[in-house]
Amino acid sequence: MHIPFAGSSGHFRSVPYAAVLRGDVPDQFFTGKYVLIGATAIGMADTFPTPVSGTSGVMSGIEINANILAGLLDHKSISIARPLQTALFSIVPVLIVLSSYLLWTPRTSLLITAVLMLLTIAVSYLLLTMGIWIAPAAALIALAIAHPLWSWIRLESAISYLGQEFMLLDQEPHLLPEINTEPAPQQVEDLLEQRINAMRVAARRVRDLRQFISDSLNSLPDATLITTIDGHVLVSNQFARDYFAAAGIRNIDGALLPYLFSNMGTPQATNTSPNHTFSWWDLIDLAHVSTLTSGTSVQDQQGRDLLIKSGPCHSAHQVLTGWIVSIVDVTIIRAAERSRDETLRFLSHDMRAPQASILALLELQGNPVSALPQKQFFSRLEQAARKTLGLVDNFVQLARAESAEYRLEEVDFQDVLYDAVDEMWSLAHNKKIELITDIEGQEFLTNVDRSLMARAVQSDFECHQL
Secondary structure (H helix, E strand, O other): OEOOOOOOOOOOOOOOHHHHHHOOOOHHHHOOOOOOOOOOOEOOEOEEOOOOOOOOOOEEHHHHHHHHHHHHHOOOOEEEOOHHHHHHHHHHHHHHHHHHHHHOOHHHHHHHHHHHHHHHHHHHHHHHHOOEEOOOHHHHHHHHHHHHHHHHHHHHHHHHHHHHHHHHHHHOOOOOOOOOOOOOOOOOOOHHHHHHHHHHHHHHHHHHHHHHHHHHHHHOOOEEEEEOOOOEEEEEOHHHHHHHHHOOOOOOOOOEHHHHOOOOOOOEEOOOOOOOOOOHHHHHOHHHHHHHHHOEEEEOOOOOEEEEEEEEEEOOOOOEEEEEEEEEEOHHHHHHHHHHHHHHHHHHHHOHHHHHHHHHHHHHHHOOOOOOOHHHHHHHHHHHHHHHHHHHHHHHHHHHHHOOOOOOEEEEHHHHHHHHHHHHHHHHHHOOOOOOOOOOOOOOEEEEOHHHHHHHHHHHHHHHHO
16 A cells, blocks of 8 residues: 555644643543554654655654554545556656757757656656656656767767768868968867867868859859859859849849849840740750750840850759859950951952953953953953952951051151042042142141051042042
8 A cells, every 4th residue: 555645744643641641631632533552752663764754754653554544534545557657657758858859959958858857746746646656757867868868879970970071071172272371289189179170171161162162253254143943143243243233133132033134135045946935934944954055145225245154053962953144245246247247248249249350351352252452351451450459458448447456656647648649649630630738837746547547538538539
């Protein structure tokens, strides 16, 4: 039987046995009561330690019998919980605290552990008052060792993992030059401190690598954007920010890539099928990677010719992590291509015509039937040759004029004018035109390319003659 103690030692009222014999205790005191007679003084009778002995540590046998009798009279008893109930009472708090280790920080988990220990004691006491005894020792011990044990296991696992990763990381080639510092004096370090120092070195390398990427991105001559998989801008260089700022978009961080190009003209992608209609969403579509490697040509609102390229960005495990988009200003290249096309048309048409005339004259002159008089033949031949020479000279002068390298010199503009007059004298003489130069006797200094300026004056004279 588990005794439902009503209180500690001295809880039940007692009177000295000698006082009863002397008649000092009235008869009414014993009326309707059970009276137990025995010794209560420590050392004079049997004593036993009990859960409620208090400061004395033991309780006399007669008081123990009194508690037993009181429990029987009041129909109170203590029943031991079933093994399944005890097991659940001991396991549930441990499962709760283990779950908190996965969801919360170690400090919060430690606080939850302390709360669960107090709650376990309170529930055990509450059940005891209701006559059910569940020993909380198993739950309390498990809770007390759970946090240190879990922390030790996690720390050991973290140290082991960091050690392996740092070894692999140290074997990787260092992409950036590192500053050689003087070796620090040897100090005694435990394994955790060694891992922390290795982590410090790895973090520094990552920061240096990030700065290197940022500097490299800003040093690129073209506007460059790095986006997420769905096309939101993560990183951009200064050229990209300046370009979109000029277009009225001040902040491009987090902007969706297709919307940034929505105000441009219709893109014209190379290497696409005739049935495919190119869209800006193709910039972040793996199905069009081969097409976007060559780029798509477009013209912006300022009339500049742009070549927009897009390529996927993968992780070390070849998993798509984002996109790298570059905007190349090819206005000068397109202008050069158009100039080249015009030159080819000029060479294939204008230059070909007088050469064909010369060949035709030579063929006619070779046949006695169609041969022209010698004077007429040489006249026509001279005319075709001069036309060819004039076209070549105009082409050379145009190429020089379009070149960015001018041979500038300080000359008197009178000399430039005299050069132009000398060049035009024969043409003016053939047309019976008299060239008169009436220039005041002073200098007109100017910083020009003498030959090109003379050609410009000559061309102006020819236009007036035409």
